[in-house]
Amino acid sequence: MLDIRLIREQTDFVKNGLNRLGAPTDIIDTILELDRRKRRLLTDVESLKGERNSVSKTIPRITDSAERERKIAEMRQLGERIASLDAEVQSVDATLQKRMLEVPNLPHEGTPLGLNESDNVVVRQIGDPRAFDFAPKPHWELGEKLGILDIARGVKISGSRFYILKGAGAALQRALIAFMLDVHIREHGYTEVYPPFMVREECLYGTGNLPKFGDNLYHDVEDDLWLIPTAEVPVTNLYREEILEADLLPIRHVAYSSCFRRERMSAGRDVRGIKRGHQFDKVEMVKFVEPLQSDAELESLVADAEDICRRLEIPHRVVQMCTADLSFSAAMKYDIEIWASRAGGEEGEWLEVSSCSNFRDFQARRAGIRYRPSKGARPEYVHTLNGSGLALPRTLIAVIENYQNEDGSITVPAALKPYLNGLCKLEGE
């Protein structure tokens, strides 16, 4: 959510930002009008309330009973006017809030201007795709053949976009999870959190998934709980409606969770293999920082995510999103893409395994996450950031496809050996 005062006082600046996103700006005019109406009503109703308060205080001291009754009747009438004005304020304010929640974050001044994803900028690439001296296979073929992946039975029990990891496949994913968590905890200074996978509605408003993207979420109507699409949601909301002491910042959390997405918008896309499922696991990093630190913290967040690719010795690249490709809540965003050899008649591809974003105060304002810059100072909104470190299925794809051997076996990356009891190779039974 943007600051209403910013919208009021620097309207052109705000509209300019929305223009850069390619987002409509007429909503800003709507908001300004609602805001004006609300404040006008507020001044009116508040002066009436002031009158009622002061008169009401004198009533018990009025000894003349006729006079007393007269005042009470007067106040009763005043109360009716207040009630109707209050109702009006409430309805205007509700509309205003609704509109406010629909406005995306403004792009960071460092986010490159662009019209579509072709304007994204490849910032750096580490490592080159492996040159195979045999015909490499896609992960679904390798996985099925090794008996570590069973897509058919996944579909049988839960429907399309579900799969089973079995034996060494399940172990490999578990090893990746433990490896990632350990690196972030021990080497990068994050504190592990194990959050609920179901949250209340307000948490999704906090991160910006609602109101606009509800159709990608699973919602249990009976208990009104929502399955998380990413651990970003529960972890960011950890400190909602709190005022943190400045010396607690920066807070850096890492969380493993399953994630649940309906993928309605990508029907028919990426249906092959395990690239896009309704349920997947992810290790997520979330930061709460002082505003002046957030630019630097985004860079280190990207570096922390990249470090996983580096340690796995898989080629990857960092792509900075242009204004057209920013997510709703992000001011600046980098994607980390890992190389997957793919094949089976298809080219290899860069798979998005992490999105690292600086949301500045956008989520913090929605979720009410503040801190006190110094003793006695007025609370201010923190800046929040997050990024995957990394998404499991696509990392798994990259490991399987990049580390495949001609006989269909898969070499275990050196970094994962300690997590697989020293196992060197997956060879099937």
Added chain:
RNA sequence: GGAGAGAUGGCUGAGUGGACGAAAGCGGCCGCCUGCUAAGCGGUUGUGGGGGUGUAUAGCCCUCACCCCGGGUUCGAAUCCCGGUCUCUCCGCCA
């Protein structure tokens, strides 16, 4: 799931319709005093919004709302009524 109790400021905890944004204590901050430490003394100390005055998102002034959340009763609600959420105790069940 059944029965009961409860939710007040950073914390403890008063307050059951009228000057209560809230006693008292603790803690915090500022100052005084004491040649250390401890104690003592005085002051101060929640959040958000609106209006005014300011170059000011600095001060200052006025004002409204907030005693878990949402409704209601009343001239007036922390206090009464209804709904919700959460916590605790006992029983039941359970990984």
